[in-house]
Amino acid sequence: MMELEKGIEPNFADYDKRTALHLASSEGCTEVVELLLREGADVNSTDRWGRTPLSDARSFGHVDICEILEARGGIDPVGVDSQSPCYEIDPIEVDMESSILIGEGGYGEVYLVKWRGTAVAAKTIRSSIASNPKVRNTFIRELALWQKLRHPNIVQFLGVLKQSDRLIFLTEYLRNGSLYDILRKKGRLDPRIAVSYALDIARGMNYLHRHKPPIIHRDLTPSNVLQDEAGHLKVTDFGLSKIGEERDERGYKMTGGTGSYRYMAPEVYRRETYGKSVDVFSFAIIVHEMFQGGPSNRAEAPEQLADRRAYEDSRPPLSSYFYPDPIKMLLRECWHKNQECRPTFEEIIQKLESIQVELQNGKTMRAAGCSCAIL
Numbered sequence: 410m411m412e413l414e415k416g417i418e419p420n421f422a423d424y425d426k427r428t429a430l431h432l433a434s435s436e437g438c439t440e441v442v443e444l445l446l447r448e449g450a451d452v453n454s455t456d457r458w459g460r461t462p463l464s465d466a467r468s469f470g471h472v473d474i475c476e477i478l479e480a481r482g483g484i485d486p487v488g489v490d491s492q493s494p495c496y497e498i499d500p501i502e503v504d505m506e507s508s509i510l511i512g513e514g515g516y517g518e519v520y521l522v523k524w525r526g527t528a529v530a531a532k533t534i535r536s537s538i539a540s541n542p543k544v545r546n547t548f549i550r551e552l553a554l555w556q557k558l559r560h561p562n563i564v565q566f567l568g569v570l571k572q573s574d575r576l577i578f579l580t581e582y583l584r585n586g587s588l589y590d591i592l593r594k595k596g597r598l599d600p601r602i603a604v605s606y607a608l609d610i611a612r613g614m615n616y617l618h619r620h621k622p623p624i625i626h627r628d629l630t631p632s633n634v635l636q637d638e639a640g641h642l643k644v645t646d647f648g649l650s651k652i653g654e655e656r657d658e659r660g661y662k663m664t665g666g667t668g669s670y671r672y673m674a675p676e677v678y679r680r681e682t683y684g685k686s687v688d689v690f691s692f693a694i695i696v697h698e699m700f701q702g703g704p705s706n707r708a709e710a711p712e713q714l715a716d717r718r719a720y721e722d723s724r725p726p727l728s729s730y731f732y733p734d735p736i737k738m739l740l741r742e743c744w745h746k747n748q749e750c751r752p753t754f755e756e757i758i759q760k761l762e763s764i765q766v767e768l769q770n771g772k773t774m775r776a777a778g779c780s781c782a783i784l
């Protein structure tokens with residue numbers, strides 16, 4: 410601080426092009442790292458060996474500093490990131506001319522295109538987002554992580570299109586559309602189908618949460634769950650909402666536009682620090698919708714709904730006879746106001762599997778306070 414007050418430039422580097430931020434990151438000096446970043450130090454300055462401060466913090470195992478640097482858009486070109494660069498696809502292999510618009514989300518449009526003759530989904534990222542180098546880096550890092558993932562309930566990432574001005578990436582194409590489309594078309598689902606869909610989502614999510622390091626989806630909604638031709642559901646777009654994430658002195662927060670309010674965990678809405686269980690909360694709201702046939706409070710503005718959930722502990726109604734008792738119990742646990750009390754996806758899978766067996770055996774599952782039997 411004294412040096413900075415004397416007027417020394419925060420990006421001043423030595424003969425090896427190493428900055429104070431490199432040194433503080435190597436030595437584990439968290440407060441100095443925070444100070445330097447506040448004073449405008451370049452998070453991605455590279456030394457003579459092409460190492461960034463994040464490369465150093467990773468090498469010396471300073472996890473808290475890695476998190477700080479990553480939250481500021483830090484990349485590690487010589488380490489983990491470079492071992493798995495994002496697979497690049499040559500634009501001439503993609504027939505963008507005959508592309509068909511299939512949807513539009515918060516980040517840009519989604520097209521059905523042919524890549525080497527195969528139908529795939531091309532997700533375009535708005536230039537207002539992709540032109541910011543920090544955001545672009547974060548996006549590419551998230552995609553590089555996505556490409557390593559393989560699971561039957563996770564949408565397969567295929568690669569990024571080499572284009573300087575825009576950011577376009579390809580994933581497998583799921584022609585049956587999203588769970589949102591299914592619920593809009595079919596309304597309330599048969600309990601056996603709802604449970605098997607819930608299991609698909611829980612298995613995909615469990616894979617993400619058990620990943621090292623764990624991947625938090627942060628924006629699990631019915632439009633981020635797609636159906637394959639065999640009728641199974643796959644989770645998509647995990648981790649991408651990180652680009653809308655902010656960090657302040659208290660920890661990670663999501664900006665208002667990140668994550669859909671209707672599925673947002675109370676702690677996220679209150680802008681508190683959060684963990685994996687935010688996805689368990691969103692999962693519960695989705696399962697509720699599958700039994701209900703769509704959102705329960707359609708008339709209420711999503712932001713107002715999230716506000717009531719966060720400050721008045723309001724939750725969707727469970728009184729109707731649509732919900733078998735074990736599902737009610739599961740939902741209450743999953744949307745518990747205390748994050749610690751929510752089950753893990755591993756536990757959710759076990760519970761759903763036994764509910765599935767009961768349903769398959771034709772056992773009637775009575776709904777509490779109601780004389781109807783559900784099957």
Ligand SMILES: Nc1ncnc2c1ncn2[C@@H]1O[C@H](COP(=O)(O)OP(=O)(O)OP(=O)(O)O)[C@@H](O)[C@H]1O
Nearest residue numbers: 511512513514515516519530581582583587632633
């Ligand atoms: N791989 C895919 N295969 C088939 N359809 C897809 C695929 N990816 C997205 N879509 C369709 O495009 C729509 C928009 O997707 P996108 O992920 O961009 O936005 P979203 O999930 O609806 O919203 P947000 O990005 O704000 O969370 C989806 O609802 C889905 O119908």
